[in-house]
Amino acid sequence: xxVTTNRQVLLTESPSGKLExxxxxxxxxxxxxxxxxxxxxxxxxxxxxAANRAWMQGATYRAAVESGSVMAGHAxxxxxxxxxxxxxxxxxxxxxxxxxxxxxxxxxxLQPLPRLEPLTHLLSVYGIAGLTAYFGLLxxxxxxxxxxxxxxxxxxxxxxxxxxxAKIHGARVVGIAGGPAKCAALTGELGFDAAVDYKxxxxxxxxxxxxxxGIDVYFDNVGGDIFEACLFQMNLHGRIACCGAVSQYDxxxxxxxxxxxxxLIVTKRLTLQGFILHDFMPRSGExxxxxxxxxxxxxLKVKEDIVDGLENxxxxxxxxxxxxxxxxxxxxxx
Amino acid sequence: xxVTTNRQVLLTESPSGKLExxxxxxxxxxxxxxxxxxxxxxxxxxxxxAANRAWMQGATYRAAVESGSVMAGHAxxxxxxxxxxxxxxxxxxxxxxxxxxxxxxxxxxLQPLPRLEPLTHLLSVYGIAGLTAYFGLLxxxxxxxxxxxxxxxxxxxxxxxxxxxAKIHGARVVGIAGGPAKCAALTGELGFDAAVDYKxxxxxxxxxxxxxxGIDVYFDNVGGDIFEACLFQMNLHGRIACCGAVSQYDxxxxxxxxxxxxxLIVTKRLTLQGFILHDFMPRSGExxxxxxxxxxxxxLKVKEDIVDGLENxxxxxxxxxxxxxxxxxxxxxx
Numbered sequence: 001x002x003v004t005t006n007r008q009v010l011l012t013e014s015p016s017g018k019l020e021x022x023x024x025x026x027x028x029x030x031x032x033x034x035x036x037x038x039x040x041x042x043x044x045x046x047x048x049x050a051a052n053r054a055w056m057q058g059a060t061y062r063a064a065v066e067s068g069s070v071m072a073g074h075a076x077x078x079x080x081x082x083x084x085x086x087x088x089x090x091x092x093x094x095x096x097x098x099x100x101x102x103x104x105x106x107x108x109x110l111q112p113l114p115r116l117e118p119l120t121h122l123l124s125v126y127g128i129a130g131l132t133a134y135f136g137l138l139x140x141x142x143x144x145x146x147x148x149x150x151x152x153x154x155x156x157x158x159x160x161x162x163x164x165x166a167k168i169h170g171a172r173v174v175g176i177a178g179g180p181a182k183c184a185a186l187t188g189e190l191g192f193d194a195a196v197d198y199k200x201x202x203x204x205x206x207x208x209x210x211x212x213x214g215i216d217v218y219f220d221n222v223g224g225d226i227f228e229a230c231l232f233q234m235n236l237h238g239r240i241a242c243c244g245a246v247s248q249y250d251x252x253x254x255x256x257x258x259x260x261x262x263x264l265i266v267t268k269r270l271t272l273q274g275f276i277l278h279d280f281m282p283r284s285g286e287x288x289x290x291x292x293x294x295x296x297x298x299x300l301k302v303k304e305d306i307v308d309g310l311e312n313x314x315x316x317x318x319x320x321x322x323x324x325x326x327x328x329x330x331x332x333x334x
Numbered sequence: 335x336x337v338t339t340n341r342q343v344l345l346t347e348s349p350s351g352k353l354e355x356x357x358x359x360x361x362x363x364x365x366x367x368x369x370x371x372x373x374x375x376x377x378x379x380x381x382x383x384a385a386n387r388a389w390m391q392g393a394t395y396r397a398a399v400e401s402g403s404v405m406a407g408h409a410x411x412x413x414x415x416x417x418x419x420x421x422x423x424x425x426x427x428x429x430x431x432x433x434x435x436x437x438x439x440x441x442x443x444l445q446p447l448p449r450l451e452p453l454t455h456l457l458s459v460y461g462i463a464g465l466t467a468y469f470g471l472l473x474x475x476x477x478x479x480x481x482x483x484x485x486x487x488x489x490x491x492x493x494x495x496x497x498x499x500a501k502i503h504g505a506r507v508v509g510i511a512g513g514p515a516k517c518a519a520l521t522g523e524l525g526f527d528a529a530v531d532y533k534x535x536x537x538x539x540x541x542x543x544x545x546x547x548g549i550d551v552y553f554d555n556v557g558g559d560i561f562e563a564c565l566f567q568m569n570l571h572g573r574i575a576c577c578g579a580v581s582q583y584d585x586x587x588x589x590x591x592x593x594x595x596x597x598l599i600v601t602k603r604l605t606l607q608g609f610i611l612h613d614f615m616p617r618s619g620e621x622x623x624x625x626x627x628x629x630x631x632x633x634l635k636v637k638e639d640i641v642d643g644l645e646n647x648x649x650x651x652x653x654x655x656x657x658x659x660x661x662x663x664x665x666x667x668x
Contacts, residue, residue, distance in 0.1 A: 223596045242596040256590030262557045262576040265608035272606040274599035 006031050009099035009313055011071045014056055014064070019321060024071065024314035032104035034083045039110070041077035041095055041103045046331040047123045048073070048307070048316050049157075050221075050246040070098040071313075075333070076113065076122050077103070087112070094122070099313050101333055124157060124328035125291055125302045128277055132243060133161035134287040135280040138169070140241035140273045141217040145170030148211050150230055153221035153246060154195065155182035155303075157328035162219045163192050164300050171217070174210045176203075176226055178323045185326060190301055203229050214238075222246050228258035234268050242274040246321065303327020340365050343433035343647055345405045348390055348398070353655060358405065358648035366438035368417045373444070375411035375429055375437045380665040381457045382407070382641070382650050383491075384555075384580040404432040405647075409667070410447065410456050411437070421446070428456070433647050435667055458491060458662035459625055459636045462611055466577060467495035468621040469614040472503070474575035474607045475551040479504030482545050484564055487555035487580060488529065489516035489637075491662035496553045497526050498634050505551070508544045510537075510560055512657045519660055524635055537563050548572075556580050562592035568602050576608040580655065637661020 006029045013023050034040045055072055058064030065072045079091040084107030087093070093110040097103040113122050124130060136158075143149050149166040153159045154175025163173045163186065174194045175186040183195035194210035196203065207229055214235040220227050223245030234240070265272065280287075294300035305325040307316040313331045320329050340363045347357050368374045389406055392398030399406045413425040418441030421427070427444040431437040447456050458464060470492075477483050483500040487493045488509025497507045497520065508528045509520040517529035528544035530537065541563055548569035554561050557579030568574070599606065614621075628634035639659040641650040647665045654663050 220596055227596055228591075240596075242599040244600055245597040257562075257593050257595035258591045261591035261595050262554055262561055262574075262606070262608065263579040265576040265606055266578055266610065267608070269608045269610060269613060270606075271608075272596065272599055272604075274596065274601070274603045274605075276600065276603060279603060 005029070006100055006102045007310055008070045008101075009310060011056065011065050011067055011069065014067045019053055019056070019318055021314045021318055026311055029100070032102055034081060034104040037084050037106055037108070038104050039079045039084055039087050039093075039107050040081040041075075041093065041097055041105060041110075042080045043075045043077045043097050043101055043103070043310075043333040044092075045076040045120060045123055045306075046073050046097075046099060046310070046313060046333055047075060047127065048313065048320050048329045048331060049128070050153075050244055050321065052317055053246075053321055054244075070100055072096070073099050073313075074123075074128070076119065076127075082107070084108075092119075092122070094127070099310065101310060120304050120306065120328075120330060121295075121302060123330050124304050125161060125295060125300065126288055127328075129157035129328050130161055130291050131280065131284055131287050132277045133158045133165055134291060135277065135283070136241045136243050136275055137162050137165050137217075137219055139280065140275050141166075141219055141239050143169055143171045143217045147171045147216035148174065148213055148235075149217045149219065150174045150176065150207070150211060150215045151219040151221070152176040152198075152226045152230070153244075153323075154186055154192070155326050156221065156323075157303075157325075158243065159219070159221055160186075160190055160303050160327055161300065164190060165294075166217070167191055167193075168294060168299055172211075172213075174207070174215075176207070182326060185303075190303075198226055204232070207233060217241070219243060220245075224258070228260060231258055231260045231264055231270075234264070234270055236268050238268060238270050240270060240272040242272055305329040307331045309333070339363070340434055340436045341644055342404045342435075343644060345390065345399050345401055345403065348401045353387055353390070353652055355648045355652055360645055363434070366436055368415060368438040371418050371440055371442070372438050373413045373418055373421050373427075373441050374415040375409075375427065375431055375439060375444075376414045377409045377411045377431050377435055377437070377644075377667040378426075379410040379454060379457055379640075380407055380431075380433060380644070380647060380667055381409060381461065382647065382654050382663045382665060383462070384487075384578055384655065386651055387580075387655055388578075404434055406430065407433050407647075408457075408462070410453060416441070418442075426453075426456070428461070433644065435644060454638050454640065454662075454664060455629075455636060457664050458638050459495060459629060459634065460622055461662075463491035463662050464495055464625050465614065465618055465621050466611045467492045467499055468625060469611065469617070470575045470577050470609055471496050471499050471551075471553055473614065474609050475500075475553055475573050477503055477505045477551045481505045481550035482508065482547055482569075483551040483553065484508045484510065484541070484545060484549045485553040485555070486510040486532075486560045486564070487578075487657070488520055488526070489660050490555065490657075491637075491659075492577065493553070493555055494520075494524055494637050494661055495634065498524060499628075500551070501525055501527075502628060502633055506545075506547075508541070508549075510541070516660060519637075524637075532560055538566070541567060551575070553577060554579075558592070562594065565592055565594045565598055565604075568598070568604055570602050572602060572604050574604060574606040576606055639663040641665045643667070 155177040186195040520526040520529040
């Protein structure tokens with residue numbers, strides 16, 4: 001009976017403050033039936049991303065997730081039935097399936113993926129995280145050899161790759177992360193030059209000690225206080241790549257922004273640039289080729305944090321927003 | 335007797351809040367005597383700039399003005415005696431003379447100026463204001479024909495030129511200024527498409543009405559609330575040229591920065607870039623050629639606001655910070 005029934009996770013309430021597991025509900029649904037031009041997809045791995053939380057607020061590059069509807073999310077999925085040309089059963093795709101076991105979607109708009117091992121790399125280093133790290137660092141941050149590069153959420157899916165790619169380009173790399181275990185992973189296994197534990201309570205001082213020559217490139221994943229601390233330690237003509245503001249997703253919008261804006265931007269002649277990966281997708285081929293080479297050479301280590309079972313997706317996202325993951329978090333659905 | 339005595343304006347106290355006339359003192363001093371390699375300069379016109387106030391805080395691109403010393407300032411000056419090669423009596427130069435009638439300075443580091451009429455244009459459209467407007471708008475803001483360009487402090491020395499240069503490049507131009515008289519000058523004589531009076535108390539609404547298609551380029555001279563209001567109305571891929579933060583010079587540093595940083599920078603993929611003219615000086619020739627052409631063609635109108643007498647420089651600067659000038663404010667010293 002189980003294969004004839006779909007399971008979904010609904011967002012039952014748009015959270016105005018901290019996201020909780022109670023904002024979601026598991027919901028049995030009929031098996032979707034693909035129409036002409038559509039395929040039936042079975043979700044293999046669901047990607048969990050800080051952006052999922054931002055989507056609930058609506059003020060992003062996509063429509064808000066309405067309460068009562070299937071929670072939005074990207075997945076690595078397999079075609080189980082095709083009523084469209086160009087895709088056949090067994091093909092792998094990257095799709096906006098939402099949080100459910102099965103989805104029927106138009107074939108147009110699905111992104112076919114190669115079959116490689118481990119499959120999970122398609123959601124981490126060869127997925128949104130890897131491409132975001134690659135283009136955000138190299139096109140927006142533009143580090144030169146010898147520059148000091150600082151990245152926040154450094155133990156996360158994007159940050160862990162940003163730091164390693166900056167090292168490959170000859171930069172001195174400082175990661176900001178929460179807790180001694182993550183910091184140890186950064187300077188140990190991942191080869192960062194220094195790590196700053198923002199939970200230690202002395203962010204300004206620790207950052208200054210870790211980046212004594214100031215900051216040339218700051219890759220910002222978090223916004224808020226950490227953004228401000230880095231802003232004050234930027235060097236002349238420094239670049240800030242604005243990738244996300246996870247500190248501000250999970251609560252009410254902040255009453256005020258960081259001090260030093262725009263005063264320090266002028267006196268230090270800084271460039272702050274926001275980006276989303278979408279704008280770089282036409283160039284994903286070149287990035288994937290480089291990323292595969294670095295992984296094959298052992299220069300880029302890929303950290304993944306896999307949660308088992310669709311029913312654990314809500315707790316997985318809540319934990320991600322609290323910073324409990326090391327590397328790319330995803331949910332193994334089937 | 336008068337020519338044998340120099341008069342200076344000293345900064346007697348570094349203001350921590352609002353700058354007042356009482357922070358300055360007129361001071362008689364001996365006539366400076368040029369050493370070998372120096373020239374004796376007679377100040378003709380002293381430039382008043384919002385940056386003068388920022389220099390008192392120290393946190394800029396030059397050393398702070400110490401209390402008890404001659405107030406720092408740029409001037410258009412004439413050589414009255416030369417003990418250096420390359421400069422002779424009667425030559426005009428742009429110099430960091432400070433607020434005084436005479437200064438003896440090394441010839442090296444002085445910028446020779448052509449003799450043209452009116453001389454005051456050397457401090458306005460062909461001086462720092464004109465070059466700042468030119469490079470800041472065209473290199474940092476990069477407006478395309480049809481873009482909506484918004485400029486703050488629009489009736490000031492830089493802003494009045496930014497708007498007109500944007501019009502020459504085919505943009506729709508909105509100026510933000512204080513009071514109905516300035517706004518009328520913007521949309522009348524200076525040819526702006528719309529003006530917003532920030533003192534009218536409905537900045538967000540008025541800005542939305544004046545820029546119904548959103549903002550593609552914002553040229554920021556002020557920071558603070560106006561910066562924030564513009565940030566929220568930027569279009570995707572918009573550019574903010576950060577030229578100054580005059581709203582934040584004349585008081586204690588603000589407790590917080592603008593909301594929307596960095597969240598909106600990400601979702602709207604904005605670029606914020608700070609600059610100072612110094613970085614573009616090697617290219618001043620090309621800018622001056624264009625500016626002279628536009629002035630000659632009557633396409634660029636130059637507003638100047640001339641205060642008479644060195645003793646009125648303090649009141650002139652205090653008034654400039656309160657926004658009482660229309661166009662480039664300077665002091666006629668001799």
